[in-house]
Amino acid sequence: MSDVVIKTEDLVHVYPHGGTRALDGVNLEINKGDVVSIIGQNGSGKTTLVRHFNGLLRPTSGKVYLMGEDTQQKNIADLSRQCGYVFQNPNHQIFCSTVRDELLVAPKNFKFTPEQAKQRLDAVVELMGIGNILDKHPMTLDYTTKKVITIASVLIFNPEVLILDEPTGGLDEVGRRMLSKVIQLVHSEGHTVIIISHDMDYVAENSSRVVMMAKAHILSDSTPDKIFLDADLCKLAQIEPPQISSLDMAISGRQSNVCLSVEDFVKRYAR
Ligand SMILES: Nc1ncnc2c1ncn2[C@@H]1O[C@H](COP(=O)(O)OP(=O)(O)O)[C@@H](O)[C@H]1O
Ligand SMILES: [Mg+2]
Numbered sequence: 001m002s003d004v005v006i007k008t009e010d011l012v013h014v015y016p017h018g019g020t021r022a023l024d025g026v027n028l029e030i031n032k033g034d035v036v037s038i039i040g041q042n043g044s045g046k047t048t049l050v051r052h053f054n055g056l057l058r059p060t061s062g063k064v065y066l067m068g069e070d071t072q073q074k075n076i077a078d079l080s081r082q083c084g085y086v087f088q089n090p091n092h093q094i095f096c097s098t099v100r101d102e103l104l105v106a107p108k109n110f111k112f113t114p115e116q117a118k119q120r121l122d123a124v125v126e127l128m129g130i131g132n133i134l135d136k137h138p139m140t141l142d143y144t145t146k147k148v149i150t151i152a153s154v155l156i157f158n159p160e161v162l163i164l165d166e167p168t169g170g171l172d173e174v175g176r177r178m179l180s181k182v183i184q185l186v187h188s189e190g191h192t193v194i195i196i197s198h199d200m201d202y203v204a205e206n207s208s209r210v211v212m213m214a215k216a217h218i219l220s221d222s223t224p225d226k227i228f229l230d231a232d233l234c235k236l237a238q239i240e241p242p243q244i245s246s247l248d249m250a251i252s253g254r255q256s257n258v259c260l261s262v263e264d265f266v267k268r269y270a271r
Contacts, residue, residue: 003032004068005161005192006053006083011062013048022048024216025062030161035183035193037203037224040213041238046196047088049213050163053194055079067160081110084159088166088196090146091139099141099149100134106157124152127185128178144175151182161192168199180206204228204242204260212237225258 006029013023022045030036038046051057052064055076064071071079087093096102103124107117125131128148133141138149147170154162167179183193183206197203203210203224210227212220214237220227227233228241229249241249248259248268259265 004029005032005034005066006030007063007065007068008049008052009063009065011049011052011064012060013045013052013057014060015048022216023052026216026218028211028218028221030192030194032192033187033190034209035187035195035207036209036211037195037197037207038211038213039197039200039203039227039237039239040219044213044237045216046213047165050085050165050194050196053079053161053163054083054085056085077109081157082159083161083163084154084157085163086151086154086165086167088169090143090150093150093153094138094146097137098134099130099136099138102138102149103134103153103156106153110157112157120156120158124156127155127182128152143170144172147171147175148178151179155182155186159191161194162186163194163196165196166198167195168197168202176202200228200240201242201244201261204245212239214238224260225256228260229255229258 008026008028011023011026014021026049038049040046048057052059053066055071055074066074066079066082094102096105103121104117107120112120125134130148130152133145138146141149168176171179187193195207207224210222210224211218212227212233219237220233228245234241242260244262244265245258245260248254248265259268
């Protein structure tokens with residue numbers, strides 16, 4: 001049986017300001033090594049859900065367990081150390097006046113030794129190819145590079161779970177490819193990755209499991225190909241399947257194993 005990394009039990013969240021019931025009894029288990037995408041319309045509760053994993057939000061009722069421990073017993077520093085959260089908007093996550101200082105915020109907060117901090121800094125700088133901008137002011141960089149910096153500033157402390165909230169929004173093609181590479185690498189090292197996304201092409205290509213949310217509930221929890229084949233479900237959640245999957249379904253009338261990427265499609269149809 002797989003190790004459960006995150007588990008929610010009847011999780012309810014009501015925002016005190018406005019009284020919105022953003023989560024209404026969510027039961028979810030995420031296993032070690034999952035690469036899971038959370039999809040659903042704006043306002044369906046995706047961000048609210050993942051913010052319970054790193055302690056930014058606390059349940060109104062119900063439970064959240066991280067590595068088997070009730071998060072109610074843990075402080076935000078411990079939770080955010082284990083669940084690294086990359087914000088949707090990099091401008092909300094950048095505070096320092098150089099990229100180097102920005103990357104070193106978490107190692108300082110989490111009391112890494114100077115040697116550990118240097119070793120992790122060198123590793124993420126190499127991974128993300130950002131050695132030439134360490135002395136730059138992050139706010140002078142383009143949007144994709146800022147996003148890369150915020151991802152690096154989380155990867156640097158090597159969290160067990162990496163949570164990316166709308167990671168492809170505003171990213172150019174180079175950024176998208178780098179992000180896919182990072183997700184694969186983090187996954188291959190045995191970590192768990194949670195991606196919130198509106199970008200169905202990206203979801204189909206980069207995740208093995210999809211959790212679909214609508215109106216504060218989980219509507220479905222399955223593989224990308226099963227989710228995108230279910231036209232009624234997609235309609236209910238107002239999700240458009242990836243164009244390449246729709247094209248494959250239209251041509252083949254396939255009822256299972258639908259193409260999830262252009263690469264799949266070319267392999268299947270190339271003569
Ligand atoms: N800080 C907040 N205060 C009050 N209501 C909020 C807050 N954040 C989100 N909400 C409301 O909670 C619901 C779920 O929001 P959210 O989790 O951000 O959805 P998603 O990430 O799926 O777009 C929405 O109705 C939203 O307006
Ligand atoms: Mg959101």
